[in-house]
Amino acid sequence: MNLIKVGIIGGTGYTGVELLRLLVNHPHTEVVLITSRSEAGREVADLFPSLRGFTDLVFSKPDEGMFSNCDVVFSATPNGIAMTHARQLLEAGVRLIDLAADFRINDVATWEQWYGMSHACPELVSKAVYGLPEVNRDRVRGAQIVANPGCYPTATTLGFLPLVKNGLVDNGDLIADTKSGVTGAGRGANVANLYSEVADSFKAYAVTGHRHHPEISQNLTAVANDERPVNLTFVPHLTPMLRGIHATLYANLSQPEMPIAALQELFVSFYANEPFVDVLPLGSHPDTRSVKASNMCRIALHKAGGSGKLVVLSVIDNLTKGAAGQAVQNMNIMFGFDERDSLLSAAVLP
Numbered sequence: 001m002n003l004i005k006v007g008i009i010g011g012t013g014y015t016g017v018e019l020l021r022l023l024v025n026h027p028h029t030e031v032v033l034i035t036s037r038s039e040a041g042r043e044v045a046d047l048f049p050s051l052r053g054f055t056d057l058v059f060s061k062p063d064e065g066m067f068s069n070c071d072v073v074f075s076a077t078p079n080g081i082a083m084t085h086a087r088q089l090l091e092a093g094v095r096l097i098d099l100a101a102d103f104r105i106n107d108v109a110t111w112e113q114w115y116g117m118s119h120a121c122p123e124l125v126s127k128a129v130y131g132l133p134e135v136n137r138d139r140v141r142g143a144q145i146v147a148n149p150g151c152y153p154t155a156t157t158l159g160f161l162p163l164v165k166n167g168l169v170d171n172g173d174l175i176a177d178t179k180s181g182v183t184g185a186g187r188g189a190n191v192a193n194l195y196s197e198v199a200d201s202f203k204a205y206a207v208t209g210h211r212h213h214p215e216i217s218q219n220l221t222a223v224a225n226d227e228r229p230v231n232l233t234f235v236p237h238l239t240p241m242l243r244g245i246h247a248t249l250y251a252n253l254s255q256p257e258m259p260i261a262a263l264q265e266l267f268v269s270f271y272a273n274e275p276f277v278d279v280l281p282l283g284s285h286p287d288t289r290s291v292k293a294s295n296m297c298r299i300a301l302h303k304a305g306g307s308g309k310l311v312v313l314s315v316i317d318n319l320t321k322g323a324a325g326q327a328v329q330n331m332n333i334m335f336g337f338d339e340r341d342s343l344l345s346a347a348v349l350p
Contacts, residue, residue, distance in 0.1 A: 003028055003029055003030040004028060004029050004030070004071040004335055005029075005030055005032045005070045005071050005072075006023060006029045006030065006031045006032065006033075006071070006072055006073070006074070007031075007032060007034070007035075007067045007070040007072075007073040007074070008020070008031065008033070008034040008035070008073070008075075008076060009035050009062065009067075009073060009074070009075040009077055009081065009082070009085060010035060010036060010075065010076050010077035010078075010081065011034040011035070011036060011044070011059070011076055012036045012038065012039055012047065012187070013186055014183045014319055015076045015099055015319060016034075016076040016324075017050070018319040018320060018323065018324035018325070019074055019076055019099075019323075019327065019328070020044065020048070020051060020055065021050070021051070021324075022320075022324055022325060022328045022342050022343065023328065023342065024051065024054040024055050025054070025342055026328070026341060026342040027341060027342070028335070028337050028341065031057060032069075032070065033057075033066065033067060033070065034057050034059055035059065035060050035061065035066075036059040036060075037062065039059040040059050040060060040061035041059065041061075043056070043057070043058050043059075044058065045057075047059075064088065067085075067089060067092070067094055068092040068094065070094050071094065071095065072094065072096070072097060072331055072334070072335070073085070073089055073094055073095070073096050074097045074099060074327055075096065075097070075099060075100060075102075076099045076100075076324070077099075077100055078186075079100045079101045079102060079115055079117075080102065080115070080117050081100065081102075082096065083102040083103070083119060083121050083124075084120050086098075086102075086120075086121050086124050086145060087124070090144055090145070095143070095144050095334060096144070097131070097145075097146045097327050097330055097331060097334075098128075098145065098146070098147055099148045099323055099324065101115065101215070102119070102147070103125055103128035103145055103147035104147045104149065104150065104153075104215050105214055105215060106125065106218060108122045108125055110214055111125075114211045114214060115211065124145060127144065127145055128143070128146065128147045129143035129145065129146055129147065130146075130147050130149065130219070131143075131147055131148045131149060131326065131330040132149050132153075132154065132157060132219070132326075133274075133276075133326075133329055133330065133333060133339070134158060134161065134271070134274050135157075135161070135219070135222075137333060140330055140333045140334060141333055141336075146330045148323065148326055148327045149215070149219075149322075149326065150211075150215055150322070151180065151184055151245050151322025151323060152176075152178050152212040152216070152234075152236060152245060152247070152322075153215045153216045153219060154245075154316055154321060154322050154326065155178065155246075155314045155316045156176045156178065156216050156234070156247050156249060156314065157216060157219040157220065158297050158314055159247055159299055159312040160174060160176075160220055160249055160251070160312065161219075161220075161223060161270075162267050162270040162271075163263075163312075164220050164223055164224050164225075164230070165223045165225060166225065166266065167224075167225045167226055168254055168255070168258070168263070168266075169251035169252060169253055169254060170228075170252040170253075170254060171224055171226070171228045171229065171230045171231065172228055172230075173231060173251070174220070174230065174231065174232045174233070174249070174250070175233045175249065175251070176216065176233070176234045176235070176248075176249050176250075177235055177237075177247070177248040177249075177250070178234070178236050178237065178245065178246070178247045178248070179236070179237040179238075179239045179244075179245070179246045179247075180236060180237070180239065180244070180245050181239060181241040181242050181244045181288070181318060182198050182239075182240070182241070182242065183243045183318060183319055184245075184322075185238075198240050199240050200240060201240060202238070202239055203237060204236065204237045205236060205238060207235055210234060210236055212236070213232065213234045216232060217232050220232065241288065243292060243293075243318055243319050244288030244289070244291070244292065244315065244316070244317055244318060245288070245315065245316045245317070246287075246288050246314075246315050247312075247313070247314040247315070248311065248312075248313060249311065249312040249313075250304070250310070250311055251309065251312070252309060252310075253308075253309075253310050256308055260282060260301060260302070260303050263301055263310065264282050267279045267299065267301060271299075275339055275340050276295050276296050276297060276321060276325075276343070277296075277299065278296055278298045278299070279299050279300075279301075280299065280300040281300075282301065283300075283302075284300040284313075285300060285313060286298040286299070286300050286314075286315045287315065288315050288317070289347065289349060289350065290315065290347055291315050291316055291317050291320075292317055292348045292349070293319075293345065293347060293348040294317060294320055294321070294325075294345060294346065294347040294348075295321045295325035295328075295329060295343040296316070296321060296347070297314060297321055298314070298315050298316075299312060300312070300313045301313075317347075325343055328341075328342055329343060
């Protein structure tokens with residue numbers, strides 16, 4: 001079988017090296033090009049010794065037209081970069097998977113408000129497919145542009161999805177209390193992310209507004225089976241761990257008397273054919289290390305004592321199912337490969 005040719009725009013961040021980790025052992029791909037302005041001419045394995053013996057790629061300076069021979073390009077860059085390449089890639093017949101946020105929000109004005117810049121190709125936003133396979137698998141197959149979901153939106157959407165889609169909760173009072181490891185902030189130098197600033201501490205941030213809020217609201221509104229608007233309270237936190245997302249989700253049941261066993265049965269049935277969603281037995285408390293370096297989302301259900309609210313616990317690895325792993329999952333769907341190719345490794349312990 002011929003290998004598909006893969007290019008990567010901007011491979012020097014944590015998401016980029018995670019993407020390479022998954023792709024170097026993929027049975028149907030060959031990474032032929034990876035770019036970096038700051039590291040052009042440097043061997044990838046020199047910057048990332050974990051990849052020694054797995055790749056002999058050298059970082060290239062991005063030039064116009066250099067990806068025209070690729071079948072698919074991943075953009076693992078900061079927000080605002082993929083959109084500057086999109087037109088040219090599509091004109092060359094190259095499919096694009098953007099791991100940043102350039103194509104995630106359907107309303108361009110809303111995107112520009114939250115991301116503080118003008119969109120370079122607003123006419124392509126409607127052509128992009130939001131790449132949450134559990135929702136848009138059929139559309140991803142034919143997509144030319146895939147907007148890979150954010151990490152918080154992945155964990156939160158998968159946790160709320162069966163409830164909102166089946167009209168089982170009050171959409172007007174959803175709460176997402178979420179925590180992320182420090183790799184979610186990227187690999188760039190930042191005093192706030194120094195070890196001595198993060199270790200032995202825990203804090204909320206962006207309480208008055210986070211860029212992932214409109215993405216999550218858009219996802220839930222799209223699947224809601226009634227006209228009640230989705231009103232989401234979303235509060236992210238930074239935790240002193242390297243990688244992982246833990247989302248504690250709260251909702252008021254439309255039928256408060258509905259037994260937890262029936263809700264459990266609903267979740268198990270809803271995700272029965274999803275290779276990367278694991279609904280744990282009742283009473284479970286998933287931890288982030290149970291998904292470390294894996295593409296799995298693990299979910300558990302509880303009824304909170306006192307309030308009777310439904311509590312959904314959802315954990316993912318922010319670099320894998322929350323970024324690079326989901327991007328590879330989308331690529332597998334786009335090219336007709338087994339969706340699990342290169343993604344079946346068990347989580348890393350301890």
